[in-house]
Amino acid sequence: MKLAPSDCRTVKTTCPYCGVGCGILARRNEEGTVTISGDPTHPANFGRLCSKGVALGETLDLEGRLLTPEVNGASATWDEALSLVAERFSAAVAEHGPESVAFYVSGQLLTEDYYVANKLMKGFIGSANIDTNSRLCMASSVAGHRRAFGSDTVPGCYEDLELADLIVLVGSNLAWCHPVLYQRIVAAKAARPEMKIVVVDPRRTVTADTADLHLAIDPDGDVALFCGLLSHLKNAGVLDEAYIANHTEGLDAALAAADIGPEQVASQTGLTLDEIERFYSLFAATEKTVTLYSQGVNQSVCGTDKVNAIINCHLATGRIGRPGMGPFSITGQPNAMGGREAGGLANMLACHMDLERDDHRSLVRDFWQSPVIADRAGLKAVELFQAVADGRIKALWIMATNPVDSLPDADGVQAAIASCPFVVVSDLLAETDTARHAHVKLPSTGWGEKDGTVTNSERRISRQRAFLPAPGEAKPDWWQMGQVAQLMGHHEAFDYPDPASIFREVAALSAQDNAGARDFDIGDCADMTLHDYERLEPFQWPRPKDTAPGDARFFAKGGFFTANRKARFVPVAPAGREISEASPQFRLNSGRVRDHWHTMTRTGKSARLSAHTAEPFAEIHPDDASRLGITEASIVEVISGDHKARLRALITRRQKAGRLFVPMHWNGLFASAARINALIPPVMDPHSGQPALKSGRVAIRPFKVGLFGFAVSSNKPDPNGCDYWALARCKGGWRLEFALTRTTDDIDGFAARLFREAAAQQLETLAYSDREKHDERRASFDGSRLLNALYLSAEPVAVSRLWAAEQLDKGYDLRQSRYRIIAGRPLGDGRDPGAIVCSCFGVGAKDIGAAVRSGSSSVDAIGRALKAGTNCGSCRSEIQEIVDAESVVAAE
Incomplete structure (x- = not known):
C-alpha cells in the first residue's frame, strides 16, 4: 500500500542498539520502506552510524511478529490476557507473599516502561524482585561507582575521548561493539598523532590494531594491573595531594592493599616487565587520561574490584571530572542508563535513590502514595531464575529480553521457566527460545512504533519517537503494566494517558527534596507539556529546575554523594589464580561480533548484517588446533560438563594459546547447538551479582563429520536432522551451513526434506555427482528463477557463498548459464565479491x-x-x- 505524501515525513529518533545512543533520521517512503540515516545534529554521533544502525530499515518487517495476545497458545483479547495476568499475580501475592512474584526486564525498554514496572513491583506489590538484563553488562560498574562516589555516576562525557592525550581501553572491543565512539577516537588521533591508545584485552581484537600498546593480559588480571599502577603512581610522586586531602578518604588503606611490585604484577597478569613499565610510565606522565572500560571488566567474579582499582588510580591523581580525563564506563544497551535512573536493578530505587536507606524509601513511598515499599534488595538476575527453579517464584513476567539464551547456565534457566506455574512474556516476536515457554504472550510495540526516552553512556537523555503505526494489537510496555496495575486495584497511581506523563513524574521525583543531595535531577522537565516532550532535544543530566546549564562533568571539585561528600578509595587486592588440575584446559571468553546484536532477534532479519559473520564459531590458536587435530573450517565441540556447543573452527593468532573465543549471539532459531551461555556456570561477582560470562572453563575436540553441506534457498529450509546447522538471511532468501555425521546416498530425498519440496512440485533440477569424493551438487529452478541450490562434500564446501546466495535474486532464462550454480562460482568475468x-x-x-x-x-x-x-x-x-x-x- 502506497503512503500519502503527507505521511512521508522524517522523524528524529534514537538508535535501539548500544549505549552510544546515536541520533537517527527515519523517513517513511511512499512504497512503505524506511530510509535510515544519521542525525548530523545529535551530539552523540554527529550523523555517523555503525553497520547495525545503517541496516535498521531492513529489520522492520512484520515477519514473525506477535500481533495479538495469546493465552496458552490461543489468541485472546487484551481484556482476557491482562485480567488473567492480574488475577494470577494477585493470587500468588495473596497466598505466598510479594516475594513469590518477579519481573525480569530489559535495557531495550524505554525509561517510561522501566519506571512503571519498578513502581508497580516495588511500591504497590511490595517486593524488589525486579531485575534487568542490564545486570549482565554493567552491574559491576554500578557497584563500583556507588562504593567510590556514593552514587551511580558516570563522571565524564564523550568529548573527553577526543580531548584526552591517553586513552586506556580495558576489556572493550570498541571498534566492533561501539564503532561510532571508536571512530571519534580514531579521528582525534589522526588530528593529534601524539595521542596514545593502550588496549588491555586478553584477545587481540581489531580495536588493538590501532593501539600504541596492546597488553594481552591474562583473564581477570586487571585488578593486579591497576593495583600495581596505584603503587607506581605513589612511588613516581604524581599523586594529587591537594585533591586527595580535600575530596577523598581512605587512600592509605587502598595503597596498603595494592602494595605489589612489577614482578608480582607480571606473575598475576602474564605481561612482561617491559610492557608493565611502558604502561605505568605512560599513565604517570599523562595528565589527560581517560580509562574506558566495558564487559571485559564487568563480566567477572571480581568485576566490582576491577572498577574500583581503575577509579582509585583516577582519584589518586585527581584525573576526574575535568576535560579529557576520568574513568568511563561504556554500556552495552541503548537504555541501560535509563534503567538505572528508573531503579531497574533489584537493589535500587527510582531516580538513583538507595533501597537500603530509610529516608529514600520514605521519600519514594510518599511521592508515589503507595501502600507499601520494598524494604530490602530483591533477587538479582541469576538468583531470580534460581528462585524460579526451586519454586519460590510462582509468577514471572519477562519483558523484551531472552534469558533462555543470554543468562549463564542457560539450560537451567530454560528448565526453570518451563517449570514455573505462570509465565508472562511481553515481546515483539511470537517465537523466541524464551517465549515458547510462556502461558501468556503480550504483543509489544517495538523500535519505530513506540515513544519515550533513553539515556546513553554519557548521561544524555534522547527521545525515541514513533514513525510507524503499531501493528496488529501491539501495545507499549508501559501501557500493559499500567493496565495490570489498575486491574490489581491501583487505578489512580497508574492512570497514565501517554509516556509524557510518566516522564514528567520521573522528573518530579528526581527533584523531590533533592537540592543537590543526589546526582540525578531533571526537575526542569517536571512541568513539561506534551508539546515540549514531543520537541525534546537531547540533553545531559543533571538539569535541575530553574538552573542554567553548566559543565555536565562531575567531581572536578569534589562534591561526591557520600555522607561527608568525599570519595572513598576502596581497598582491593588481586586474588590468587587457583585453577584446579581437574579443570578443563581452555578458558572460554564470550562476546560480540561486529554486525549482530544480543540474541539476533533484530539483526537476524537483515541479510546485510548476516553476510559478515553467518554462523557461530570458536576462535582457537593454531598451536592448540594442531595439537588437537582441528583443521580450518572444521566443526568442533566445545564442552563443559554435560553441555556441548557445536561451532565452526576459526584458527587465528589473534587468540592466545589455551583460550577460546565464542560469540554470544546465536540461539536455537539460528543454530543447532550454539547457545554458548549454556556452558557458562552461574558464578557471580559477590558485590554486584553480575555473572562472570567471560571465564568459563571448557574442553574442545573435533566433531566427526561425514558430510559437509552448504545451501541457499528462496524459502526457509528445514535443517532438522542435520547434526550441525546454522541458518542466516541472505538477499532473496536463506543460506544454510550444515554437517552430517554420515554420508547419504539419497540426495534427492535429503534435498526434498531440507527444502520442504512437495512431491507435486514441477521443478527443473540440475545435478552433479562424484560419489567417490562425496561431492554432490544440485540446483532447482521454477521457470527462470533459482529456488534452491545444495552443495555437499567430504571436506568443508568450497563455494563462493555470497555469490551463490545472490543468485536467488536473479533470473536464469538461458539454461546454459544455470551451470554456474552447479560450479558454485561465477564463470568468465562474473563478479564474486568474496567474504x-x-x-x-x-x-x-x-x-x-x-x-x-x-x-x-x-x-x-x-x-x-x-x-x-x-x-x-x-x-x-x-x-x-x-x-x-x-x-x-x-x-x-
Whole structure:
C-alpha cells in the first residue's frame, strides 16, 4: 500500500542498539520502506552510524511478529490476557507473599516502561524482585561507582575521548561493539598523532590494531594491573595531594592493599616487565587520561574490584571530572542508563535513590502514595531464575529480553521457566527460545512504533519517537503494566494517558527534596507539556529546575554523594589464580561480533548484517588446533560438563594459546547447538551479582563429520536432522551451513526434506555427482528463477557463498548459464565479491583485493574507490589486513 505524501515525513529518533545512543533520521517512503540515516545534529554521533544502525530499515518487517495476545497458545483479547495476568499475580501475592512474584526486564525498554514496572513491583506489590538484563553488562560498574562516589555516576562525557592525550581501553572491543565512539577516537588521533591508545584485552581484537600498546593480559588480571599502577603512581610522586586531602578518604588503606611490585604484577597478569613499565610510565606522565572500560571488566567474579582499582588510580591523581580525563564506563544497551535512573536493578530505587536507606524509601513511598515499599534488595538476575527453579517464584513476567539464551547456565534457566506455574512474556516476536515457554504472550510495540526516552553512556537523555503505526494489537510496555496495575486495584497511581506523563513524574521525583543531595535531577522537565516532550532535544543530566546549564562533568571539585561528600578509595587486592588440575584446559571468553546484536532477534532479519559473520564459531590458536587435530573450517565441540556447543573452527593468532573465543549471539532459531551461555556456570561477582560470562572453563575436540553441506534457498529450509546447522538471511532468501555425521546416498530425498519440496512440485533440477569424493551438487529452478541450490562434500564446501546466495535474486532464462550454480562460482568475468568486509556498502574481500591490485594502496584509497570503511569505519582494520597481504604478495 502506497503512503500519502503527507505521511512521508522524517522523524528524529534514537538508535535501539548500544549505549552510544546515536541520533537517527527515519523517513517513511511512499512504497512503505524506511530510509535510515544519521542525525548530523545529535551530539552523540554527529550523523555517523555503525553497520547495525545503517541496516535498521531492513529489520522492520512484520515477519514473525506477535500481533495479538495469546493465552496458552490461543489468541485472546487484551481484556482476557491482562485480567488473567492480574488475577494470577494477585493470587500468588495473596497466598505466598510479594516475594513469590518477579519481573525480569530489559535495557531495550524505554525509561517510561522501566519506571512503571519498578513502581508497580516495588511500591504497590511490595517486593524488589525486579531485575534487568542490564545486570549482565554493567552491574559491576554500578557497584563500583556507588562504593567510590556514593552514587551511580558516570563522571565524564564523550568529548573527553577526543580531548584526552591517553586513552586506556580495558576489556572493550570498541571498534566492533561501539564503532561510532571508536571512530571519534580514531579521528582525534589522526588530528593529534601524539595521542596514545593502550588496549588491555586478553584477545587481540581489531580495536588493538590501532593501539600504541596492546597488553594481552591474562583473564581477570586487571585488578593486579591497576593495583600495581596505584603503587607506581605513589612511588613516581604524581599523586594529587591537594585533591586527595580535600575530596577523598581512605587512600592509605587502598595503597596498603595494592602494595605489589612489577614482578608480582607480571606473575598475576602474564605481561612482561617491559610492557608493565611502558604502561605505568605512560599513565604517570599523562595528565589527560581517560580509562574506558566495558564487559571485559564487568563480566567477572571480581568485576566490582576491577572498577574500583581503575577509579582509585583516577582519584589518586585527581584525573576526574575535568576535560579529557576520568574513568568511563561504556554500556552495552541503548537504555541501560535509563534503567538505572528508573531503579531497574533489584537493589535500587527510582531516580538513583538507595533501597537500603530509610529516608529514600520514605521519600519514594510518599511521592508515589503507595501502600507499601520494598524494604530490602530483591533477587538479582541469576538468583531470580534460581528462585524460579526451586519454586519460590510462582509468577514471572519477562519483558523484551531472552534469558533462555543470554543468562549463564542457560539450560537451567530454560528448565526453570518451563517449570514455573505462570509465565508472562511481553515481546515483539511470537517465537523466541524464551517465549515458547510462556502461558501468556503480550504483543509489544517495538523500535519505530513506540515513544519515550533513553539515556546513553554519557548521561544524555534522547527521545525515541514513533514513525510507524503499531501493528496488529501491539501495545507499549508501559501501557500493559499500567493496565495490570489498575486491574490489581491501583487505578489512580497508574492512570497514565501517554509516556509524557510518566516522564514528567520521573522528573518530579528526581527533584523531590533533592537540592543537590543526589546526582540525578531533571526537575526542569517536571512541568513539561506534551508539546515540549514531543520537541525534546537531547540533553545531559543533571538539569535541575530553574538552573542554567553548566559543565555536565562531575567531581572536578569534589562534591561526591557520600555522607561527608568525599570519595572513598576502596581497598582491593588481586586474588590468587587457583585453577584446579581437574579443570578443563581452555578458558572460554564470550562476546560480540561486529554486525549482530544480543540474541539476533533484530539483526537476524537483515541479510546485510548476516553476510559478515553467518554462523557461530570458536576462535582457537593454531598451536592448540594442531595439537588437537582441528583443521580450518572444521566443526568442533566445545564442552563443559554435560553441555556441548557445536561451532565452526576459526584458527587465528589473534587468540592466545589455551583460550577460546565464542560469540554470544546465536540461539536455537539460528543454530543447532550454539547457545554458548549454556556452558557458562552461574558464578557471580559477590558485590554486584553480575555473572562472570567471560571465564568459563571448557574442553574442545573435533566433531566427526561425514558430510559437509552448504545451501541457499528462496524459502526457509528445514535443517532438522542435520547434526550441525546454522541458518542466516541472505538477499532473496536463506543460506544454510550444515554437517552430517554420515554420508547419504539419497540426495534427492535429503534435498526434498531440507527444502520442504512437495512431491507435486514441477521443478527443473540440475545435478552433479562424484560419489567417490562425496561431492554432490544440485540446483532447482521454477521457470527462470533459482529456488534452491545444495552443495555437499567430504571436506568443508568450497563455494563462493555470497555469490551463490545472490543468485536467488536473479533470473536464469538461458539454461546454459544455470551451470554456474552447479560450479558454485561465477564463470568468465562474473563478479564474486568474496567474504563481506564492509557491511555498510556490501564490499567483499575480493573487491578490496582487486582494488589494491589496481593501485588503491591504502585504507583511505580503498574508501575513495569502493566506499568501504567510509561510514562507521568498523571494517577499516580488516581492510588494512587485506591491503597489507596484497602488498606482501606484490613484493614477492
